[in-house]
Structure formats: structure tokens, C-alpha cells
Amino acid sequence: MLSYNYLFDLALILLSTKVLGLVTKKFSMPQVVGALLAGLILGPAMLNILHETDFIKQIAEIGVIVLMFTAGLETDLMELRKTGKASFIIALFGVLVPLIGGFLIASLFNQGHSSEEINDLLQNIFIGIILTATSVSITVETLKELGKLNTRAGNAILGAAIIDDILGIVALTIVTSCADSSVNVAVVLGKVVLFFICAIGCGIIFYKFYNHWVSMYEKDMRRFVIVAFVFCLLLSFGAEEFFGVADITGAFIAGLILSNTPCVHYMTARFETVSYMLLSPIFFASIGIQVDLSGMNSQLFFFTLSLVVIAIVSKVVGCGVGAKSCRYSNEESLQIGVGMISRGEVALIVATKGASIGLMSAAFFGPIVVMVVITTIITPVLLKLVFISKHDKTTHPQSKSKLIQS
Numbered sequence: 414m415l416s417y418n419y420l421f422d423l424a425l426i427l428l429s430t431k432v433l434g435l436v437t438k439k440f441s442m443p444q445v446v447g448a449l450l451a452g453l454i455l456g457p458a459m460l461n462i463l464h465e466t467d468f469i470k471q472i473a474e475i476g477v478i479v480l481m482f483t484a485g486l487e488t489d490l491m492e493l494r495k496t497g498k499a500s501f502i503i504a505l506f507g508v509l510v511p512l513i514g515g516f517l518i519a520s521l522f523n524q525g526h527s528s529e530e531i532n533d534l535l536q537n538i539f540i541g542i543i544l545t546a547t548s549v550s551i552t553v554e555t556l557k558e559l560g561k562l563n564t565r566a567g568n569a570i571l572g573a574a575i576i577d578d579i580l581g582i583v584a585l586t587i588v589t590s591c592a593d594s595s596v597n598v599a600v601v602l603g604k605v606v607l608f609f610i611c612a613i614g615c616g617i618i619f620y621k622f623y624n625h626w627v628s629m630y631e632k633d634m635r636r637f638v639i640v641a642f643v644f645c646l647l648l649s650f651g652a653e654e655f656f657g658v659a660d661i662t663g664a665f666i667a668g669l670i671l672s673n674t675p676c677v678h679y680m681t682a683r684f685e686t687v688s689y690m691l692l693s694p695i696f697f698a699s700i701g702i703q704v705d706l707s708g709m710n711s712q713l714f715f716f717t718l719s720l721v722v723i724a725i726v727s728k729v730v731g732c733g734v735g736a737k738s739c740r741y742s743n744e745e746s747l748q749i750g751v752g753m754i755s756r757g758e759v760a761l762i763v764a765t766k767g768a769s770i771g772l773m774s775a776a777f778f779g780p781i782v783v784m785v786v787i788t789t790i791i792t793p794v795l796l797k798l799v800f801i802s803k804h805d806k807t808t809h810p811q812s813k814s815k816l817i818q819s
Contacts, residue, residue, distance in 0.1 A: 419468045423695070426463070429455055430694040442794055445554050448694055449790045452701025465702050469695060476688065476696030477550050478664040482645045483684045484553040484571065485668015486677055489563050493572055493669070496565070499739035500572030503732050507573060507753050508545040508580045510731030514723040515541030519777075522716040538588055539772045543764050543781060544724050545581045548757020548789065549574035550661065554693070555793040556752070561800050566745045569736065570752035571665075578659050578759060579605060585763060588772065601657060608656035612648060612663070616670035619644055627675050637676050638683045644671070659759065700757065704786050709779060717780035721787050728753045748799045755792040756785045 433447030433454075455463040463469075519540035523533055552570055556562040583605070587598055623644075627637055645667040652663030671677060709717070733750035741749065764781045767773045773781075 419466065422463055422466070422469065425455065426451070426469075426698045427691070427694050430698055442797065444558065445551065445697055446790060446793050448697035449701050449786070451694075452698035453704055453786060453790075454701070455698075456702035456704055458701070458704040458706050463698070463702050465699065469699050469702065472692065473696040473699035474660070476692030477661055478645065478649050479684055479688050479692050480550050480553060480696070481661040481664040482642075482668040483681055483688065484549075484557075484562070485665040485670075486672050486681045486684070487557070487562060488571060488669060488672055489568065490669060490672055493568050496569045496572050499736070499741070500569055501576050502739055503569060503573040503735035503749060503753075504576035504580055506735030506738075507547065507577055507728055507732040508584065510734075511544035511724065511727035512538075512541040512584065514727040515544035515720075518716070518719050518723050522712065522719070535588060536773055536777075539767045540720075540777065540781075542581065542584045542588060543760050543767070544720075544727060544756070545577070545584060546756050546760040546763055547574045547577040547581075547728070547753045548755045548759045549752075550696075551755040551757055551789050551792050552752045552796065555796045556800070559797060559800055564800075566736075566741070566748040566752070566800075569741070569745075569749050573732065573735075573749070573753065575662055575665060577753070578662055581759070581763065585767075589767075604656045605658060608652060608658045611651075611656075612666050615648070616666065620670055620674070623671065623674060634676050634679045638680050641667075641671055641680055642684075661759075700786055700789055703761065703782055705779065706783070713776065713780055716777075717783050720780055720784045724756065724784050724788050725754055725791070744799070748796075751792065751795045751799050754795065755789045757789050760785045 429451040430448040433451045434444035435447070437447035437450070438444050452463070454460060457464065516537050519537040523537055523540075549571060552574070553562065556564075556567050556570075561567050583602060623637070623640070626640075645664050648663040648667040649660035650663075652658040653660045671680070674680075729747070729750035731750070732753045733746040736746035736749040737743070761782065764773065764778060768775065768778055
């Protein structure tokens with residue numbers, strides 16, 4: 414018999430994320446923090462009312478795809494090109510420092526949790542790789558709310574996060590190949606390169622077709638929104654299915670391709686509406702719902718605490734030093750470092766992948782999820798502190814985005 418419990422779950426998520434979003438706004442924090450807390454409070458970690466289901470998981474995935482697509486639509490392509498070299502250097506430091514930090518922490522605590530089938534050295538390296546991940550979706554949402562997405566630091570964060578994911582895929586592939594002989598590093602790297610070649614090629618063709626079509630039927634803009642979303646979904650699907658690249662990377666590139674089209678503002682407004690009403694609240698709440706603290710002992714508690722501290726410090730230091738070496742100011746370097754803290758769904762995907770092939774003990778999965786949630790919740794709070802200057806605090810700037818307005 415068909416269950417309709419998902420309707421109750423949906424209503425509860427939408428109501429709780431909005432109420433807690435307004436509460437956090439009263440305390441001068443981004444509303445996305447309230448949405449994250451809603452999932453944490455109603456999930457297994459506290460009240461145990463909501464649980465992760467296939468419905469919530471899939472809608473949340475669409476939510477993050479739409480979020481990254483709109484980020485691409487709103488990105489200044491010329492400014493992003495200017496930060497290309499700097500973004501690579503920032504991403505490189507943002508991978509190396511957390512990788513080393515995570516490895517050292519795992520080496521210190523990894524005693525008695527590994528089974529005979531799991532190599533201790535590979536597990537410690539793998540935990541370090543999890544810390545290299547960056548989920549830019551939370552940062553994007555917060556910067557949009559603050560009206561800082563198209564700043565110099567904002568564009569550097571976007572570029573570095575995309576490169577960060579690619580470097581993370583490379584590192585994960587190398588470690589995976591050590592544990593699974595069927596994984597070929599050269600093949601995976603070739604797929605990554607091929608994806609960007611195909612994405613650029615398809616993007617150029619679609620861009621020319623799209624602009625020509627808009628010029629012919631510019632009176633009815635609604636059809637262009639649908640076609641643009643189809644392009645976004647196909648590029649996201651192709652990235653994951655055929656090339657092993659994160660679907661959000663495909664979505665962001667799709668947005669970049671369409672960012673200079675005549676109807677970009679119309680498209681952005683439509684996508685932000687559906688995201689605000691349904692998709693984003695489910696995505697943000699789903700992160701908190703995944704936290705389950707059952708089975709946490711004192712040793713794992715201290716491991717979790719250490720993991721959270723290293724996760725935050727390593728990104729701020731690593732990306733900050735990378736930004737400073739590219740002649741960003743101290744303020745911008747701190748902003749970039751803070752913007753890269755959130756691990757979000759990217760780290761969870763990496764952790765799940767490793768656990769499924771025996772690279773990580775099940776005992777460490779809980780601390781990893783807690784680390785992901787805490788870094789995700791704390792990032793919007795820290796971003797507001799580092800992005801809002803004294804002048805901004807007195808003028809209370811309004812966000813360009815309608816996505817998380819009251």
C-alpha cells in the first residue's frame with residue numbers, strides 16, 4: 414500500500430526550516446543556519462521525528478543541483494576567469510593541509526577500530542581525503558544572502574571549490590586504487606579531463622542554439638527556463654554517470670554557460686522561487702537529519718571534537734595561505750579560508766564510497782557525519798563575521814537573492 418508519510422515529512426521540514434530560519438535571523442545570523450538546525454533537532458540526533466528517506470535524499474540532491482545552477486547563472490564569468498590561477502593555488506593548499514591534518518588525527522586515534530580487512534595506513538589517509546572535500550553550496554547560499562557572491566573573494570571561493578573537488582577525486586582515486594585493483598588511476602583522470610572537454614564543447618553548441626532561439630521567441634520566456642533546466646540536469650547526469658565527476662560541478666558549469674544569455678535574470682528569478690519554496694529547505698534539513706549519535710563513546714567523542722577542530726583550522730589556514738600567496742589581502746584571505754570550511758554532502762559522498770569498499774571502519778562514520786554537520790552549520794555564521802565590515806553592519810545590506818528571504 415502506498416504510504417503518504419512523505420507529505421507529513423515535507424510539511425514538517427518546510428515549517429520548521431522557516432520558523433528556525435526566522436529565529437536565527439533575529440540573532441543576526443544567516444537563515445540557512447536555522448534550516449540546518451531544523452534537521453538536526455527533528456532528526457535522530459535529538460527528537461527522532463524525521464529520518465532520511467529516499468524521497469528526502471533525492472529531492473535534496475535536486476535542491477543542491479538547482480542551488481549550484483543558479484550560482485553559475487549569477488557568476489561573473491570574466492571575474493571568474495581572472496581568478497583561475499589563484500583558484501588553483503588556493504584549492505591545492507586547501508587540499509594538502511587538511512589531508513595532512515586529517516591523516517595525523519586519524520593516526521593518533523585509530524587504535525582498535527580497524528578490522529583485519531582494513532589497512533590502517535590507507536584508512537588514515539582516507540580520513541584525510543574526506544577533510545579535503547569542500548561543499549560550496551552552503552557558502553553560495555550565505556554569500557547570496559549577504560550580497561557578496563560576486564566579490565573578488567566570492568569568485569575565488571567558487572573557482573577554488575570546483576578545483577578542490579577535482580583534486581579530491583584524484584586523491585580518492587589514488588587511494589581507492591591501492592585498495593581495489595580494478596580502479597585505474599589513469600582512466601579516472603582521463604575521464605575528468607574528457608568531461609571538461611565535452612562540457613565546453615556541448616556548452617558552446619548549446620549557447621549558440623539557445624541565444625538564437627531566444628531571439629526568435631523572446632515574447633514567451635517560460636519555455637527557455639524549462640530548456641535551461643533540462644540542459645542543467647543532463648550535464649549533471651552526464652558528469653556523474655559517464656565521467657565520475659560530481660553532479661553539482663556539472664550543474665555549476667551549466668549555469669556558467671547560460672550566465673551571459675539575454676534571459677538570465679528571468680531564469681534566475683524563476684529558479685530561486687522554486688528553490689526557496691521547496692528544494693533548498695529539504696536540502697539543508699537533510700544534512701542535519703543524517704546525524705545519529707548512538708554508539709558514540711568517550712574515545713570517539715574526543716576523535717570527533719579533534720576532527721572538527723582540524724577540519725575548520727586546516728581549511729582556513731590552507732586556503733588562507735594559498736590566497737595570501739596570490740596577493741589577496743588579509744581580509745580576503747580570511748574570507749576565502751572561511752568560505753571553504755563547509756564539507757556538506759561532498760564529504761558524505763566520499764565517506765560512503767570509502768566505507769562501501771572497505772577503506773574506513775564503520776566506527777568512524779558517525780564522527781565524520783558530525784564533523785560535516787558542524788562545519789556546515791558554523792560556516793554561515795563565520796562567513797557573516799568575516800564578510801560584513803563595520804560600514805556594512807551599520808547599513809544592514811540586503812541580499813540580492815530572494816531564496817531565503819522571509
